Amino acid sequence: MTHHHAPDPGHGHHHAHPGHAPRHGEHGHDGHHDHGDDAAHAELLELEARTFTPALEEALERAVTAHGPADPRHVVDLGSGPGVGTLALARRFPAARVTAVDLSPRMLERVLAGAREAGLAERVRAVRADLDAALPDLGPLDVVWASSSLHHVAGPDALLARLGEAVVPGGLLIVVESDGMPRFLPFDAGVGRPGLEDRCREVAAKAGWNAYPDWSGAMERAGFGPVERWTVTAEGAPGAEAAGYARLVLERVRGALEDQLAPDDLEALERLLSPGDPAFLGGRQDVVPRSVRTVWAARRN
Secondary structure, three states: OOOOOOOOOOOOOOOOOOOOOOOOOOOOOOOOOOOOOOHHHHHHHHHHHHHHHHHHHHHHHHHHHHHOOOOOOEEEEEOOOOOHHHHHHHHHOOOOEEEEEEOOHHHHHHHHHHHHHOOOOOOEEEEEOOOOOOOOOOOOEEEEEEEOOHHHOOOHHHHHHHHHHHEEEEEEEEEEEEOOOOEOOOOOOOOOOOOHHHHHHHHHHHOOOOOOOOOHHHHHHOOEOOOEEEEEEEEOOOOHHHHHHHHHHHHHHHHHOOOOOOHHHHHHHHHHOOOOOOOOHHHOOOOOOEEEEEEEEEEEO
């Protein structure tokens, strides 16, 4: 349900997951660009999804309660990544078949493996597709969930128009975007100058990470509406998983923005990422993942 899958997990035409510099034709959890299928990226997406799934499940519940349908038969996770969101959709709609759509074969393998482990294999299928090329013929759709994926599409208006044709009247489209790099640390993290994450977020935003428009108008032009838009504040629990997630994100930030961050901020990041350092993320008790997501939901007219 994350999906992007994050940190890009959240997209704008050319946006990237935290720490991954955007390049045309590249994508992962968000469904159509290929990040190289590296294991670390898949791990990052899974950690992000598990961390913020409760907030996204809350957003899904609000959208379905307000807009229906109550008993969909076919639900699609558009840009599924490793499939944490796909399985959440399958649990929420126990009578529906759920289709995960992504470009990455490795991500789709993870979707199917997770479905088998969860006893959901009979209802979950995986479809490989490049959303920049075309929306595959999936049959009639009752609910489409697109988390941190739409902004990665080169032609989002065209994709939304195709969804307007594929979603049945009264069906539901839900789009979710992340407000940028997640936060993990206090304003004064005890290393370097206070406000390290704020400065990292500013540099990432200037680089186009998580850039996206207000999707309301494009959704309405595609035949969905009226569009409801709201924000969800997601917060994970501190612990080893939170520290691992923070490490993966900040490693990517350091690698992708190395030439744009101030030297003392790079030094602070290095300390946070160094196991022998007292500031190391893995030894801290104050690492709390936080993210703000914007949600758009509308029925097919």
